[in-house]
Amino acid sequence: MSGLERPIPDAQATTDDRRFMAAAIRYAQRHVGRTATNPSVATLIVRNDGAGPRIVGRGVTAVGGRPHAETVALAEAGELARGATAYVTLEPCAHHGRTPPCAEALVVAGIARVVSAAGDPDPRVDGRGHAILRAGGLAVTPRVMAAEAAAPISGYLTRHRDNRPEILLKMAVSTDGKIGIRGGGQVKITGQVADAQTHLERARHDMILVGAGTAQEDDPRLDCRLPGMADRSPNRIVLDPRLRTRPEQTLARTAADTPTLIATLSSADPASRAELARQGVQFIACEADPATGRIALPELLEDLAATGISSVLVEGGAETGASFLDGDLVDRLILVQGPVEIGETGVSAPIDVATARQRFRLVREYRFGEDHWFEFERRTA
Numbered sequence: 484m485s486g487l488e489r490p491i492p493d494a495q496a497t498t499d500d501r502r503f504m505a506a507a508i509r510y511a512q513r514h515v516g517r518t519a520t521n522p523s524v525a526t527l528i529v530r531n532d533g534a535g536p537r538i539v540g541r542g543v544t545a546v547g548g549r550p551h552a553e554t555v556a557l558a559e560a561g562e563l564a565r566g567a568t569a570y571v572t573l574e575p576c577a578h579h580g581r582t583p584p585c586a587e588a589l590v591v592a593g594i595a596r597v598v599s600a601a602g603d604p605d606p607r608v609d610g611r612g613h614a615i616l617r618a619g620g621l622a623v624t625p626r627v628m629a630a631e632a633a634a635p636i637s638g639y640l641t642r643h644r645d646n647r648p649e650i651l652l653k654m655a656v657s658t659d660g661k662i663g664i665r666g667g668g669q670v671k672i673t674g675q676v677a678d679a680q681t682h683l684e685r686a687r688h689d690m691i692l693v694g695a696g697t698a699q700e701d702d703p704r705l706d707c708r709l710p711g712m713a714d715r716s717p718n719r720i721v722l723d724p725r726l727r728t729r730p731e732q733t734l735a736r737t738a739a740d741t742p743t744l745i746a747t748l749s750s751a752d753p754a755s756r757a758e759l760a761r762q763g764v765q766f767i768a769c770e771a772d773p774a775t776g777r778i779a780l781p782e783l784l785e786d787l788a789a790t791g792i793s794s795v796l797v798e799g800g801a802e803t804g805a806s807f808l809d810g811d812l813v814d815r816l817i818l819v820q821g822p823v824e825i826g827e828t829g830v831s832a833p834i835d836v837a838t839a840r841q842r843f844r845l846v847r848e849y850r851f852g853e854d855h856w857f858e859f860e861r862r863t864a
């Protein structure tokens with residue numbers, strides 16, 4: 484936090500403050516995964532003319548990242564913003580970007596008080612948003628439900644803090660801890676409801692990642708197939724150091740419709756590369772990890788973060804999952820255990836539920852039909 488931020492909250496949050504902030508945080512969920520490179524945040528403008536508080540303006544960061552939430556909410560409130568309270572899930576911006584600073588817009592609109600949740604780590608903001616509000620004579624109550632507000636923007640916060648996207652590793656495992664059969668194509672482990680949940684996670688991420696082996700053996704589409712949500716498919720990336728991906732694979736054939744990136748070494752065959760590029764595949768030049776010959780993940784993730792990618796869903800296979808786990812790069816882990824037994828010929832998952840319980844913190848556990856859904860998060864020090 485910058486020196487501009489006051490250490491002591493300006494005023495205590497009331498029950499109503501927490502109620503409206505909780506509503507704003509729920510509203511911010513609406514555009515998660517659709518606002519890159521911006522976080523999805525929300526603003527509620529609330530006024531009380533004596534008959535109790537009522538919402539007169541609502542805004543969530545628009546798809547594509549602009550306009551910002553405050554702009555949308557202030558436009559809806561119009562003159563009713565004068566004297567009202569604004570609930571913002573992220574500190575309002577202080578910089579002249581493609582839009583004028585939201586903090587200034589709140590001052591100009593005559594907002595009397597701002598209740599804000601998460602601080603904005605963007606170096607152009609980082610306390611300056613609140614400072615503009617205070618200089619404009621507004622009362623500011625910062626850090627109300629800050630932890631809850633951080634959840635929908637966790638990728639954005641990770642990108643600023645660690646210079647890499649947030650990583651969710653998701654794997655379906657059989658009762659005997661296998662994820663598939665080598666050379667056996669896709670093996671169905673989980674049922675419909677768990678699959679729909681997976682597609683929801685796809686929609687919430689900026690990018691979905693698989694290894695070249697999985698891309699070849701499973702020939703996946705890696706899109707969001709929930710009804711009405713086809714346009715929420717994330718961009719795709721394949722870790723393919725030796726460029727094994729073939730033009731007839733689904734990912735290559737659909738690259739013109741869904742942005743598809745191949746992470747490969749500079750030694751990759753130029754002819755294969757040119758052929759895939761003609762199909763619309765894009766490339767990101769990578770370095771090799773000297774010990775394994777695999778793609779060096781920290782450097783790749785840093786490059787992705789530099790392009791504004793805040794969240795990556797890693798979906799397979801075992802080797803790829805293992806390299807993220809080995810590099811301590813997994814922030815969230817979802818293991819879905821289906822009722823299937825695969826047996827000796829199966830490929831073992833790089834982590835099982837028992838080990839995950841020790842290494843990570845179990846945050847949610849669901850039963851979807853016959854499937855067990857376990858959701859873990861990194862243990863914080």
Ligand code: AOF
Pocket residue numbers: 521522523524525543544548549550551552553573574575576579580581582585586603605608
């Ligand atoms: C807000 N309200 O709804 C969002 C904010 O490139 P720009 O000009 O759109 O600015 C991007 C930055 O704006 C981003 O890094 C973050 O600091 C902030 N996001 N701020 O006041 C919003 N999405």
Ligand code: ZN
Pocket residue numbers: 551552553575576577583584585586
């Ligand atoms: Zn803004």
